[in-house]
Amino acid sequence: MTQPSEGPAATGVPTCYRHPDRETWIRCQRCDKPICPDCMRDAAVGFQCPDCVREASKGSRQNRALYGGERSADPRLTSYVLIGINALVWLAIAATGGTKSRLADLLALRANGLCSPGDGYLYDIERRVCESTGSTFLPAVDDGAWWQLVTSVFTHVEIWHVAMNMFALFIFGPALEGIIGRARFLAVYLVSGLASSVLVLFLSSQYGSTVGASGALFGLLGALLVAARKARLNSQWLMQNLAIGVVITVVGWRMISWQGHLGGFLGGVVAAALIAYAPKEHRPLVQWGGLALVTLVLLGLTALRVSTLA
Structure with missing residues (x-):
């Protein structure tokens, strides 16, 4: 004034x-x-x-995130956007048939394509043969549907599934973004989701389908543990949540993808380690170069897996 x-x-x-x-x-x-x-x-x-x-x-330190990058003005924003995307995908699937939705078949992660003639069963038949009979072919990664590596992370069919996962994202997402900033948070989320999908391709049934953000969420939990350890913060509440997640995974192993949870957790740990332990002199180069390298390795592993299914 x-x-x-x-x-x-x-x-x-x-x-x-x-x-x-x-x-x-x-x-x-x-x-x-x-x-x-x-x-x-x-x-x-x-x-x-x-x-x-x-x-x-x-350019002062007060406007910088703990490990480089700009501090988020609102650390909740990215999580809200991700929650919104997941909710919209769920609504679209619910509106197009729920468990019988063709959209869910296109977005879910599947290693090997299957033929669905509409009799309630799935058959391992080539796409050309399947479609020649008037049946519906369910594409998979080995058929070129590589988008499923990412889309499956945003796909849920049951309302309880999307509700639980989005609640976890609401809890862990803002906490991690507040530490590492918006761009790095989103990178960790996507790398964790990709790592989750890749381990599912290697360790799950090639004819099963997998959906859900759980792998990416385990990645956020792993990243928070790394960031807390580097900053020497109290991580007791993180360990408690990890223990709860492990118990739920073990108890529900027949319905829950432990492969996706493990892959996401490992992906989050690696991504966060690159961010938190990058030397200050070349921090952006090491962080983004390292994340790009991890992504290329994961895509290379996917190509390797696809070659064994062909």
Whole structure:
């Protein structure tokens, strides 16, 4: 807030660059602009003007996340967007048949394609033969449906499944984004989801289908553990949640993809380690280069798995 005008300054006398009606002999130590007492900001040496202080604060530590990158203005935003995407996909599947939805068949992760003639059974028949009989072929990664590596992470069929996973994302997502920033948080989430899908391809039945964000969520939990350990923070509540997740996975192993949970957790740990332990001198290069390399390795493993199914 400025004070009322005190009359025009004398001719030839310096005036504040923000308040031309005020005489002043004080200048900003950075830009040398004349500043009045109301515009003076304490600096390490002398005073600075508001513009220089604002410019300096853009690159200051207070606006940086713990391991580089910009601190999120609202650490909940990315999680809300992810929750919204998952909810929309679930609604689309529910509106197109639920467990019998063709959309679910396209988005779910499946290693080997199957033929669905509509009699309630699935058959391991080539696509050409399947479609020649008028049946529906369910595509898989080995048929070129590589999008399922990612889309399956955003796909849920049962309402209890999407509700539980989104509640976990609501809890863990903002906590991790508040530590590492928005871009790195999203990278960890996607890498964890991809790692989850890849381990499912290797260790699950090639004729089964897998859906759900659980793998990516285990990745967030693993990333939080790494970040907490690096910062020497109390991680007891994280270990408790990990233990609960392991118990649920073991108890429900017939219905729950332990392969996806394990793959996501390992992916999150690796991604977070690259972010948290990258040397400060080359932090962005090591972080993003490392994450890109991990992604390429996971895609390479997928290609390897596909070659064994062909």
